[in-house]
Amino acid sequence: MEKRATFSNLWLAAAFIAPQMLLIFTFFYWPTGEALYWAVSLEAPFGGSNEWVGWLNFQTVFSDPKYWDSVRVSLLFALSSTALSLGIAVLLALFVDRRLAGHQVYKFTFFLPYALAAPAVGLAFRFIFSPDAGFVSAVNRIWPGLWNPAFNGNDAFIMIVLAQAWMMVGYNFIFFLAALQSIPRTVSEAGAMDGAGVLRRMWDIQLPLITPTLFFLIVINITDSFVNSFGIVDITTGGGPARATEVMVYKIYFDGFRGKDYSLAAAQSIVLMLLIIALTFIQFRFIERRVHYS
Amino acid sequence: MKRLALLAMAATAFATGASAAERTKFEFWYGLTGDLGEVVANHCKLFNESQDKYEAICTGQGGYDKAEQNTIAAFRAKQHPTVVQIYDAGTVNFMLSGAIYPANKFAKDYNLDIDWSKYFPGIANYYATSKGEMWSFPYNSSTAVLYWNKDAWAKIGKDKAPATWAEFGEDLKALKAAGVDCGFAFDFDSWMNLEQFSAINGIPLATLENGYGGLGAEIAFNKTAFVDHMKDFKAWMDAGYARIQTNQTGKNLIQSFADGTCASTTSSIANHGTVHNTQVAGLNWDVAKLPVIDASKRTNSIVGGASLWVMEGKSKEEYEAAAAFLKYVTAPDTGEKYIAENTGYIPVTTAGFELLKSEGFYNDPKRSGRETAIESLTASDVTPLSRGIRLGNFTSIRAEVRSELEAAFAGQKTVEQAIDAAADRSNQILRRYEQTFKGKTLP
Incomplete structure (x- = not known):
């Protein structure tokens, strides 16, 4: 007979999950419900006279070419910063895992960036990459005008991708390292005895064995770059120049909190929420198939 | 049981006695930050020290935008301040909000005795309704x-x-x-x-x-x-x-x-x-x-900067306290002079400007040239196109x-x-x- 650990007392079970449910309700379902309501009405800043307008806000959002620009920028930003930061993190982790001299120091320092708040990272990157006064201004002394994120949208975009990737590298690194260290040494050693070199072992043994971690990190990084990029964008570029770095979440902030057009911002957040749900779904549906959980 | 009740009664009596002697408090939110924010905070402190009946609780909101945003959120939750500093671009939202106590009406109801005609027209018009009524008190102004x-x-x-x-x-x-x-x-x-x-x-x-x-x-x-x-x-x-x-x-x-x-x-x-x-x-x-x-x-x-708005829905006592505060921070000596001396902002009334001039304010080499701003603001009579922007x-x-x-x-x-x-x-x-x-x- 199958044995199951179940609560015969449903009320007790309910009491146990109530605090969690209450939190989720207060901080997720309620605001989401409010946003939905605002998205289908025209909400005046001080409230009072809102009017049901149906799909008008969504129509306004979707008919705005600048909105689609921000979607494009967001997707590009998510993909490139995720790829960059995962790539760097896995390299760092593979080499730290080899226990080269000083690996303890690396382990500690590589994780540090994640401990910084996004606006602090943004400020640092703004200074480092400022074309007149920053570190990178040396480049402009050799090739005048080569680097100017205040003027050139591509430069500005590269800058925010670098900032986001740099910040996430530490986080990704720790997960990769943990995953690598959980691979039994014997596996690698067996490979070594069969004559596989360092790179061959990394590529054919270690990397395939950490795909569950890789998958988890892809989901986390993509989501993070959609929702947490605000701090970086706000400080480094303010969405400019000419909207080249206006990610969706920054546009929501601007329309809602600066422009005080709550309904337009609410409609955009609903779209963003659906987009992230869809992306996560796609990742679970299609990428997870290729993951081997041991 | 009886002793307890007596104790409780005594405690209540003590508490009410104490609060009667306390000052009437009201909240003031401001948007300026950094050095300028400190100047505002100090202005509050000076007001609180200048008398013992009222107390302004002043809170910086971390930026003009946030001051407006937070006031809106607070108003929706009925937790709004009595007085708030709102920047030029927020004027139209506040005029349409139905959440404010118009300055001209407030001044009349609480005997503020303000001569509205003393405000430089370039400043007054920016914050006035289309009929020329001022609904907020110009505070820090520049051009x-x-x-x-x-x-x-x-x-x-x-x-x-x-x-x-x-x-x-x-x-x-x-x-x-x-x-x-x-x-x-x-x-x-x-x-x-x-x-x-x-x-x-x-x-x-x-x-x-x-x-x-x-x-x-x-x-x-x-x-x-x-x-x-x-x-x-x-x-x-x-x-x-x-x-x-x-x-x-x-x-x-x-x-x-x-x-x-x-x-x-x-x-x-x-x-x-x-x-x-x-x-x-x-x-x-x-x-x-x-x-x-x-x-x-x-x-x-035209003017840039911010003005002070009185919000509606507060008690008479709080409004009296706010009135004393507004009187203090808009007066030529305790208000305009204080702001002009501690920041680069300009006086907003002819009275304040004359006071500064008579005290040789602009003779200080560090400040010479600041009267250019007044010249610029008063370069002509205000025309329908130089009144301000109300979009x-x-x-x-x-x-x-x-x-x-x-x-x-x-x-x-x-x-x-x-x-x-x-x-x-x-x-x-x-x-x-x-x-x-x-x-x-x-x-």
Whole structure:
């Protein structure tokens, strides 16, 4: 007979999950419900006279070419910063895992960036990459005008991708390292005895064995770059120049909190929420198939 | 049990006795940050020390935007402050909010004894309704001026700042020829380049008297001299006379002027003190009124800064406390003089200005030139086009102008195309705002 650990007392079970449910309700379902309501009405800043307008806000959002620009920028930003930061993190982790001299120091320092708040990272990157006064201004002394994120949208975009990737590298690194260290040494050693070199072992043994971690990190990084990029964008570029770095979440902030057009911002957040749900779904549906959980 | 009850009664009596002796408190929220925020906080402290009946609880909100945003959120939760400092661009939201106690009515109900006619018309009109009633108390005010490096201009044999934009253009050319690498630093701030430019030259920014006539106003700036003005800027940049300076490039306008990199810039008079405090040694500079198109037709410039709004729904006691506070912070000596002495902001009434002049305020070499701002604000009688700007969601309109100009100056489109696009998008913003406030009329 199958044995199951179940609560015969449903009320007790309910009491146990109530605090969690209450939190989720207060901080997720309620605001989401409010946003939905605002998205289908025209909400005046001080409230009072809102009017049901149906799909008008969504129509306004979707008919705005600048909105689609921000979607494009967001997707590009998510993909490139995720790829960059995962790539760097896995390299760092593979080499730290080899226990080269000083690996303890690396382990500690590589994780540090994640401990910084996004606006602090943004400020640092703004200074480092400022074309007149920053570190990178040396480049402009050799090739005048080569680097100017205040003027050139591509430069500005590269800058925010670098900032986001740099910040996430530490986080990704720790997960990769943990995953690598959980691979039994014997596996690698067996490979070594069969004559596989360092790179061959990394590529054919270690990397395939950490795909569950890789998958988890892809989901986390993509989501993070959609929702947490605000701090970086706000400080480094303010969405400019000419909207080249206006990610969706920054546009929501601007329309809602600066422009005080709550309904337009609410409609955009609903779209963003659906987009992230869809992306996560796609990742679970299609990428997870290729993951081997041991 | 009986003893306990007695104790409780005694405690209650004690508590009420104590609170009767306490001061009446009210909340004041402000948006200024940094050094300026400290000046406001200190203003509160001075008020609290000046008497023992009332106490202002002052809280900085971390920025003008946030002050407005937080007040809105607090109002919705019925936790709003009694008095709040709101920046120029937030004026229209507050006028339409139904959440405020109009300043003129408040002053009458609580015997504030304010002579509204003493406010400089350029300032009063900006914060007044279309009928000329003031609904908020001007607090920290500034206007735009030209900062110019006298030594640089001396190189081209001039000891006066250019009066017209045409003259300015020629000077820039001469400066370049004389070896000045950056003659003019500019950015895409709409307050200076569009709003002040339009007011001073008497050209419309939007129809219906820049929006004072109602929410149906439409953008007009794409059909005015503003377009040519921006084309001049672009030509100057392309010719290497002028440069874009923002925080993103490493140095903003004021920084690039104060360290001598650029020979001139346009900025708020409020930065006068900052330039003095941060300039490189020996920088020989002054401020002048902004250049105009036609020197004989200069009209007044408009104000920037913030005003104090009284919110509705508070108790009579709190309003009395707020009234005492407002009286203190708007009086010529305890208010205007305090602000002018501690910041670069200007006095807002003729009384305050006269007081400062009589005390020799402007004779201090560090402050000489600040009266230029008053000259600029009072350059003419206020006309329907130099009254101010009363457009809904103006923050977003400013952002549209900025990002389209960025596109034009980066060469993605022509200046005309960019400004047309900005106007088109701004009109959509205005129509949306009009629809949001359907059935309401602008006071």
